[in-house]
Amino acid sequence: MKHTQKELLALRDEVSEMWKxxxxxxEKSKQAFMNRDVELAHEVxxxxxxxxxxxxxxxxxxxxxxALFAPVAIDxxxxxxxxxICSTLERIGDFAEGIARHVINDECLQVDRxxxxxxxxxxxxxxxISMLTDSYAAxxxxxxxxxxxxxxxDEVVDELYHRAVRLIADYIRAHPEMTECGLNTMLMIRxLERIGDxxxxxxxxxxxxxxxxxLKHGTKQSR
Amino acid sequence: xxxxxxxxxxxxxxxxxxxxxxxxxxxxxTAFIGPSGCxxxxxxxxxxxxxxxxxxxxxxxxxxxxxxxxxxxGVEVDELRKKVGMVFQKPNPFPKSIFENVAYGLRVNGMRDxxxxxxxxxxxxxxxxxxxxxxxxxxxxxFELSGGQQQRLCIARALAISPSIVLMDEPASALDPISxxxxxxxxxxxxxxxxxxxxxxxxxxxxxxxxxxxFFMLGELIEFSDTKKMFxxxxxxxxxxxxxxxxx
Numbered sequence: 275m276k277h278t279q280k281e282l283l284a285l286r287d288e289v290s291e292m293w294k295x296x297x298x299x300x301e302k303s304k305q306a307f308m309n310r311d312v313e314l315a316h317e318v319x320x321x322x323x324x325x326x327x328x329x330x331x332x333x334x335x336x337x338x339x340x341a342l343f344a345p346v347a348i349d350x351x352x353x354x355x356x357x358x359i360c361s362t363l364e365r366i367g368d369f370a371e372g373i374a375r376h377v378i379n380d381e382c383l384q385v386d387r388x389x390x391x392x393x394x395x396x397x398x399x400x401x402x403i404s405m406l407t408d409s410y411a412a413x414x415x416x417x418x419x420x421x422x423x424x425x426x427x428d429e430v431v432d433e434l435y436h437r438a439v440r441l442i443a444d445y446i447r448a449h450p451e452m453t454e455c456g457l458n459t460m461l462m463i464r465x466l467e468r469i470g471d472x473x474x475x476x477x478x479x480x481x482x483x484x485x486x487x488x489l490k491h492g493t494k495q496s497r
Numbered sequence: 498x499x500x501x502x503x504x505x506x507x508x509x510x511x512x513x514x515x516x517x518x519x520x521x522x523x524x525x526x527t528a529f530i531g532p533s534g535c536x537x538x539x540x541x542x543x544x545x546x547x548x549x550x551x552x553x554x555x556x557x558x559x560x561x562x563x564x565x566x567x568x569x570x571g572v573e574v575d576e577l578r579k580k581v582g583m584v585f586q587k588p589n590p591f592p593k594s595i596f597e598n599v600a601y602g603l604r605v606n607g608m609r610d611x612x613x614x615x616x617x618x619x620x621x622x623x624x625x626x627x628x629x630x631x632x633x634x635x636x637x638x639x640f641e642l643s644g645g646q647q648q649r650l651c652i653a654r655a656l657a658i659s660p661s662i663v664l665m666d667e668p669a670s671a672l673d674p675i676s677x678x679x680x681x682x683x684x685x686x687x688x689x690x691x692x693x694x695x696x697x698x699x700x701x702x703x704x705x706x707x708x709x710x711x712f713f714m715l716g717e718l719i720e721f722s723d724t725k726k727m728f729x730x731x732x733x734x735x736x737x738x739x740x741x742x743x744x745x
Contacts, residue, residue, distance in 0.1 A: 278742055344701055346728040349741045486730035 278343050282352060285335050289356050289363075292328035293410050296363045299325065299370040300406060300469070304399040306377045307462070318374035325367035332360040348483070355483035359413075362472045362479075366406070369465040369472075376462045380455075389445055393438045393459070398466040401431050405473035413480050421477045425489075431470035438463045498523050499544060499662065499692065504558035506539060508551065513539045515716045517558075521709070523661075526684055526693045528703035528724065531713035532744065537696050540713070541664050544694065545581040546574050562662065579606065582655030586667040588647035590639035590654075595631050598639045598650055602658040617657055624690075625653035626683050645676020652683065656691075663687065665695040669702065681706050700740055704728045712736045 275283075299318055306315035336357045339345065345353055408424045439460060446456040478489045499521040506514035514536045521527045529537035542548045543560050546567065559566050567577055590598050599618040608614055618635075622628040627649040631642070639650055648668060655663055665684070669677040684693055684706045697703050703710050704724060711721040712735075720727065720736045731737045738744045 276742060346700070346704065346740050347731050347737050350729065 278349075281339060281343065282345075282349060285332070285339060285353070285356055288328065288332050288335065289360055290410075290414070292325065292332065292360060292363050293406075295321070295325055295328065296367045296370065297403070297406050297410070299367055300399075300403055303370040303373040303377075304396070304403065306374055308396055308399070310377065312378055315374040315377035319371050319378065322367055322371040325364055329360055329364040332356065336360075348486075351483045351486060355479040358479045359476050362475050366469050366472050369469050372465050373462055376458065380458055389441070389459075393441055393463065394434050395438075395463065395466070398431055398434050398438075398463065398470075401427050401434075402466055402469045402473060405431075405470060406476075409473055409476050409480060412477070413483075416484050418481050418484050421481055424477050425474050428470040428474045431467055435463060435467035498561075498563060499694070500559075500561040500564075501540075501543070502559040502561070504540075504543070504556065504560060506536075506543065506548070506557075507555040509553045513716050517718045519711060519718060519721055521692060521694060523692050524688055524690070525708045526688050526695065526706055528707035528710045529694070529696045529713060530698070530700055530703050530710060530739075531719075532739070533698075535713040536716040537711075537713045538666055541666055541694055541696050544662065544664055545578050545583055547583065549574065579658050580660050581662045581664060582658065582660035583664040584648070584651050584655055584666070584668045587671050588644055588651050590642070590647050590650055593639060594636045595639050595642070595650060596635040599653050599657050602654060606658060618653075621653040621657040622650075624656050624687065625649045626679060626686070627653055643676070645672050645679060648672060648676065648680060649683065652680075652687075656687075660691065662692045662694070665693065667696055667698060670698060677702070700728075712739060714739070 299321060302314055302318045305311060306318060336353050339353050343349075405424050405427050408420060412418060412421055412424070442456045442460045442463075446453050449456070481487050481489050499519075501517050501519050504514055504517040505512060517540060529541060531537050539548065543556070544562065544567070548554055548556075556568055560568055562577075562580065565572070591601060593601070596618055599621050600614050603614050603617060608617075619628060619632075622631060627646060630646060631637075631650075634641075639647060642650060648671075652663075652668075669680045672680065681702060684695065687693060688708075695703075695707065707724045709721065710724045710727045712719045712727070712731075712733075714735060720731060720733045722732065726732075727736065728740065731740065735744075
């Protein structure tokens with residue numbers, strides 16, 4: 275294998291490691307939230323620095339690769355997509371930390387358990403986690419066949435989010451003394467909705483890398 | 498416009514070009530890339546019949562410039578070369594003054610009008626982005642110029658006879674990065690008035706200067722497309738392997 279390819283593989287390996295870390299952060303933030311596990315939430319918050327460190331390292335490596343090897347064609351698309359995926363993973367990491375902080379700081383953890391179940395927060399967590407897992411598998415196998423299904427899951431998350439907004443509004447109207455807690459819960463759910471959007475963005479980058487197609491903003495252009 | 502139709506070219510028994518069909522539009526830059534011996538320079542030299550100087554060659558197919566087959570009977574090669582200038586890999590000024598190098602083609606073609614020659618020399622040197630550097634030493638030997646200046650002088654010499662097409666065979670491969678950048682900038686400017694075809698081993702140069710790129714391998718035209726497309730998403734795996742350095 276030529277050394278330029280080894281450098282690219284090393285770059286991909288770094289992104290894979292970052293991906294696994296962010297996935298683990300997301301899974302742990304889910305457990306922390308669902309189980310009211312403040313200790314686990316602290317662990318997620320403290321590991322966020324590692325996600326940030328990955329982003330800085332990968333950004334720097336991508337810059338170096340472009341400057342030193344002037345990649346073209348599929349190599350260029352790989353480096354460009356890695357830059358964007360890395361930045362998006364970092365944002366997802368931020369949201370996972372935000373959820374953990376919600377668990378750490380929120381005095382409303384005793385909010386009605388029946389409401390949490392009705393909001394289907396666990397389903398939202400599982401859906402975004404599966405989006406991130408499946409998109410990782412798509413990149414590893416360089417197979418874009420399943421990407422449409424991954425993006426479709428974002429619509430499920432969006433529907434759950436809009437439904438949750440309505441339910442929380444009803445809850446606040448019925449329990450005005452719980453307004454702050456209701457709003458905090460909605461902000462937490464909003465983070466899950468944004469994670470779904472970011473997972474879709476990652477899938478778009480994978481399609482750009484593998485198929486040289488641009489799916490952004492509803493377009494379907496071939497490069 | 499340059500067009501080839503099913504061109505085969507042979508050096509003796511060796512087939513250097515295989516069934517090449519291609520069209521290059523007016524006022525565009527077309528780059529040919531490919532490994533050594535792939536046929537790209539042979540193909541370039543078809544357009545001003547430079548290959549005619551090599552013994553035992555044979556051409557099949559058509560090679561058209563502005564619709565005229567330049568290999569048809571009765572075509573005057575000298576007339577063709579007025580229309581199709583050429584710049585080579587190594588700067589090759591004549592052992593004459595800067596002025597006389599540029600005026601040479603005009604004089605050979607019978608031009609005697611001193612004022613016209615002076616005007617044309619200045620215009621050509623300006624077009625080659627060299628006028629500012631040599632206007633005060635036109636009578637000095639061309640050999641006193643740097644390598645990059647000599648190459649731009651050769652471009653000025655090619656432009657002096659007002660060709661419509663300029664062929665460049667690795668015009669910057671013997672030059673330092675600053676001179677290379679000047680030649681590339683020049684190519685970019687010249688395409689407003691000329692059709693340019695360039696052979697280069699430097700793929701980034703092809704990417705920077707050309708509108709279209711042809712990738713040759715073993716005498717075949719593997720891919721010919723818009724340069725942007727070729728360097729972002731080439732159609733053929735062979736092209737991708739070559740431009741990403743995985744070839745071989």
